[in-house]
Amino acid sequence: MKSFIFTLVLALAFSGLFTRCKKQEKPSVSPAPVFSPLPKGKLLKKVALTSLPGQNYALYLPPTYDSTKTWPVVYFFDAHARGSLPLQRYRALADSFGSIFIGANNLKNGLNLLELNRRTNGLLQETAQRFAIDSSQKYIMGFSGGARSAVVAALQRPDIQGVVGCAAGFPQWNRPLKHRFDYVIVAGKGDFNYLELVQLEDDLILHRMPVWYIEFEGKHRWPDSLIARKALSVLWLAAMREGRIPRNERLIKQFVALEKAAIKQWQNPLKPLSLEKEYRLAIGALQGLSDVTHWQAALKKLQTTTAYLNARAAWKKEEHEETKLQKEIQRALIRVDVGWFRRAYQHWHATKPTDNNYWQAQRLLGYMSLMAYLYAEHALKANDTKAAHAYLQIYALTDANNADFYYLSAWYELLQKNIARAQTLAEKALKIGLDDPEKIFANPVFSVLKLH
Numbered sequence: 001m002k003s004f005i006f007t008l009v010l011a012l013a014f015s016g017l018f019t020r021c022k023k024q025e026k027p028s029v030s031p032a033p034v035f036s037p038l039p040k041g042k043l044l045k046k047v048a049l050t051s052l053p054g055q056n057y058a059l060y061l062p063p064t065y066d067s068t069k070t071w072p073v074v075y076f077f078d079a080h081a082r083g084s085l086p087l088q089r090y091r092a093l094a095d096s097f098g099s100i101f102i103g104a105n106n107l108k109n110g111l112n113l114l115e116l117n118r119r120t121n122g123l124l125q126e127t128a129q130r131f132a133i134d135s136s137q138k139y140i141m142g143f144s145g146g147a148r149s150a151v152v153a154a155l156q157r158p159d160i161q162g163v164v165g166c167a168a169g170f171p172q173w174n175r176p177l178k179h180r181f182d183y184v185i186v187a188g189k190g191d192f193n194y195l196e197l198v199q200l201e202d203d204l205i206l207h208r209m210p211v212w213y214i215e216f217e218g219k220h221r222w223p224d225s226l227i228a229r230k231a232l233s234v235l236w237l238a239a240m241r242e243g244r245i246p247r248n249e250r251l252i253k254q255f256v257a258l259e260k261a262a263i264k265q266w267q268n269p270l271k272p273l274s275l276e277k278e279y280r281l282a283i284g285a286l287q288g289l290s291d292v293t294h295w296q297a298a299l300k301k302l303q304t305t306t307a308y309l310n311a312r313a314a315w316k317k318e319e320h321e322e323t324k325l326q327k328e329i330q331r332a333l334i335r336v337d338v339g340w341f342r343r344a345y346q347h348w349h350a351t352k353p354t355d356n357n358y359w360q361a362q363r364l365l366g367y368m369s370l371m372a373y374l375y376a377e378h379a380l381k382a383n384d385t386k387a388a389h390a391y392l393q394i395y396a397l398t399d400a401n402n403a404d405f406y407y408l409s410a411w412y413e414l415l416q417k418n419i420a421r422a423q424t425l426a427e428k429a430l431k432i433g434l435d436d437p438e439k440i441f442a443n444p445v446f447s448v449l450k451l452h
Contacts (some may be wrong), residue, residue, distance in 0.1 A: 036129045040065045043091055045084040052122040058083035058103035062095050070338065072099040072137035074232065074450050075124070077146030077153075078222075080435035081108035086141070092112035097232060100131055106438055112153070120153045129180050134253075136244040137161060139235055143222050144168045144193075161244070162235040162438075164228075165189050167220050169200045183211045187390045188218040190362030192370055195322060210238065212284050215277050217359075220366055230258055235283045242286050252289055259286075262345045263295075272308040275313060320370045322360055329368055333375050336390045341368065345397040369398040373408070380411045387413050403434040414445050 033050055041063035046056040067070060076086040076251075083103025087094075094101040106119045108416050127133070139162045142150035154160040154283035155177070162182035170183070170345075175297075183204065187197040195414055197213075204211040214232045223231075233255045239245045240252075259282040266275035279299040283292045302308050332340040335447035343366070348361035376391035392409060399405050430437055440446055 017402045023329065033126075033129065041070060041095075043084065043087055044405040048151070049106070049122060049126055051126045052119065055106040055122070057105050057117065057123060058087050059126070060087050060091050060094050062098055064098065064142060065094075066101070067132045070132050070134035073127070073131070073139070073235075074099055074101050075127075075138075075140045075150075076101065076103040076441060077107050077140060077150045078103070079109050079141035079143055079145035081090050081438075082104050082435070086143070086222055089222060090225055093225060093229055096111075097236065098133060099137075099164060099232075100133065102127055104146075107146065107149055113147075116152065117156070120149070121157075122152075124157070133399055135159060135396070137236075137239060139163065139232075139302055140227075141228070141231070142166065142168075144220065147305070162238065164231045164235070166223055166231075167197075167207055168193050169196045170204065177207075180209055182235055183209055184234050185213045186223050186227060186231055187213070187217060188220060189359040190217070190219040190366065192220060192363050192366035194359075194363050195326075198319075200421050202300065212281055213277060214281060215274065219362060225256075230281075234281075235256070237285050237289060245345070247289070252286070255285065256282075258390060270307060272302060272305065272311045276302060276308065302384065318357070318360055322363065324330060325364055327366070329371055331393070333371055333391070336387060338393050341372075341394045343370070357395050365398050369402075370397065371396070373404060380408060380415065383415060385412060388415075388447075401432075403429045403432045406432070407434055410440075410449075413442070415449070422446075426451055 002034045004306050035050075038044065038047065038059065038061060039062045042060075044059045047059045049057065054281065066302060073099075076083060076090075079087060081104065083105035085103070087101050087103045094097075095367070102123075104119075104123055106123065107116065111119070122405070124138075126140050138160055140150040140153060140160060141164035142148070143166045145168060147163075147168040150163045150168050150169065151165060154163050155171075155319045158179045160181055162184070166186040167188065169185075174297060185197050187200055191197070201211055201213045213226060213233075214223075215229055216223055217225075222228075222292065223445065233251060236245070236251055237255060240247050257434055259278065262278045263282070266278055270407075276299065279302070280297050283299065286292050317366060327342075332344075345365070348365050351358045351361040372391050372395035376395055379385075379388035379391055388408075389412065392405070392412060395402075395405055406425045406429035410422045413422035413425060414418075426440060426446060429440065432449065
């Protein structure tokens with residue numbers, strides 16, 4: 001699922017590349033900032049950015065961190081500025097990889113390109129001054145809109161060697177890349193962006209981007225630590241193959257063991273398409289570092305089996321059908337056809353994990369939820385309470401207990417002058433964990449409420 005929005009973002013990003021080449025006045029030299037030492041082996045949720053007052057980042061320095069030598073760094077970009085969330089989930093990986101982990105608390109969906117670049121560059125530049133970072137191993141791992149922001153950063157900064165993009169894809173482009181970087185796609189089989197991510201791998205291969213694809217059985221979320229370990233391992237293996245870091249036998253053996261376990265999982269019971277993807281990942285990541293001839297032979301054999309050929313044909317049919325259903329969801333939203341959504345929800349919600357169309361149904365339910373949210377928000381901004389009420393009914397089908405549903409419902413009640421009801425709903429949204437709580441305080445409609 002590709003969008004003209006991302007084409008525009010990239011076009012703007014490239015315009016930034018060219019404007020940077022213009023001759024500028026030599027800036028005045030400021031004294032280097034002096035930073036206080038920070039604790040090691042402890043997750044810090046907020047470290048102030050001195051260059052960007054009011055902004056901060058989450059940090060985890062491994063217990064063995066020593067500023068007299070350089071260390072790899074992984075920056076984490078979340079769609080909702082939750083920098084500490086991935087660090088809490090993956091902090092053990094920082095110890096295992098001997099890497100600094102930094103979570104951006106100042107990057108989120110909705111920033112214009114200039115502000116996105118200002119915040120990204122401020123974060124990367126200040127942390128490069130403050131910590132002993134290995135310039136040959138600077139990576140970004142992003143989720144959803146954070147994955148797209150990570151790619152925009154890597155397109156403009158040659159010092160970013162690799163990106164892990166989780167749950168969202170790569171912007172389109174219409175001109176040659178100035179530089180390439182290692183790119184790992186992480187896709188949940190129930191993610192509403194799944195079709196985009198599946199198609200993305202083929203598109204990037206055509207443009208000769210170094211790309212690897214990792215799939216897991218899940219929805220639109222940060223992946224679990226096992227999948228994150230695989231993704232980061234791929235970047236480390238690429239750095240070895242490219243000669244940027246020394247060969248690490250321990251990491252190679254660990255990755256081989258992970259792939260053997262994953263391949264066994266897909267072999268029993270046989271899931272030929274997932275098995276094919278795992279073979280391709282193992283071969284692509286270990287090429288030139290370990291013997292992969294046995295996996296190459298197994299992949300070639302798999303691709304001639306009846307089970308694989310039938311599964312491949314069924315997927316092509318499913319892909320075509322899903323694209324049509326996404327368009328039908330959009331048409332039903334334009335018609336404001338609540339009845340159509342009730343019937344569709346009942347049909348998709350009834351699927352079981354053992355059904356062949358289970359993951360497709362999860363993707364369509366997620367897509368319905370996303371589009372209902374976007375349409376409801378647009379209607380509320382336009383003060384169209386009639387349409388907003390209908391879209392909120394659709395949103396309630398899939399996400400009635402979502403904090404964003406309570407946020408939008410509070411907004412609707414405010415437009416209806418139901419202040420007491422809006423107060424209750426807004427408090428509920430904040431209590432159960434609004435992804436981006438600042439938006440409720442920044443929205444002037446909510447100024448009549450008492451919120452903390």
